[in-house]
Amino acid sequence: MISDPDYHVVCKWEELQLDDGEAQEDVQCLLEVEFDKIQKRYRAWLPDGWLPEECFYWIVGMADGHLGFTSFVLRFIGDKEYSDPDSQLKVCMKFLLSGVLSGINPLHTLDLLYCQILLDIPANDLPATMCILGYLIYTLLLVSVNEIVEFLDIDPGKFHCLFEWLHSVLHVPLTDAVDTHISFYHSSFSKFLRDPIHSSRFWVDEEVVTHDIPFQFLHLLEDHGKVFT
Structure with a gap:
């Protein structure tokens, strides 16, 4: 319709602020709904009112209207693989409070949480995990x-x-859905891995990944008895 020369298009500019009142309300609403779901999922050991009010408002304040940050915090605390939202909440609050004391913004606090997630991976599994992450990114x-x-x-x-x-x-598919695509919930994690300043020891070097790929292909060809044509 807008490509029709007889259709008059009217455009206007509006600046959207992440930290405006509406964005803050969206964050608070999302947190209220999702924390309620977490409490009900683990009601056997999480009583009503499990989440301290001060923690709730710390998270609202640190999110600063950033829904991507909010969604990650909720996934981190409610991670079904850990099945321990109370401990996950304590870890999360530790980094949020350290961010406030250091005067850093929520996205830098996110870097600290990403580091903690990778630190939790057993040392024997970390090299293979980082290798796969490199392939996914590059x-x-x-x-x-x-x-x-x-x-x-x-x-x-x-x-x-x-x-x-x-x-x-x-987003990692279930074991019976091996053909399903893997995807990052938010681009900030892949950006974190690509940036040596933010990721430090967990930096995924593009040159290393692209150098390894041809050798992996050769390894596969050798193992499966294939030849070049």
Whole structure:
């Protein structure tokens, strides 16, 4: 319709502020609904009023109208793989409070939480996990669990063991849905991994990843007895 020369298009400019009243209300509403769901899911050991009011408003304040940050905090606290929202809340509050005391913004606090998630991965599993994350970030070749396990020649069960700590940052298909695509819940996690300043020891170097891919292909060709044509 707007490409029709007889249709007059009227445009106007409106600046949207993340920290305006409406965005803050959206954050508070989202937190209220999702914390209520978490409490009901774990009602056996989380009583009504489990979440301290001061924690709730700390999170509202730190989110500063940023729904992406809010969604990550909720996934982190309610992570079903941990099944311990009270402990997850304490970890989250530790980083939020440290962010306030350091005068950093919520996205920098997010970096600290991303680091904590990666630190929780067992040391023996971390290299393989970081390798797969590198492929997800820097290539378009590997988009599903099935493609990844075939390319790296690992067992699907092992793959899911590697990623059981990352369900708050990645959408990882269930074991019976290996053809489903893996995706980042929010681009801030992939940006974090690509930035050596933010990710420090967890930096995923593009040159290393792109250097490893041809050697992995050669390894697969050798193992499966294929030849170049």
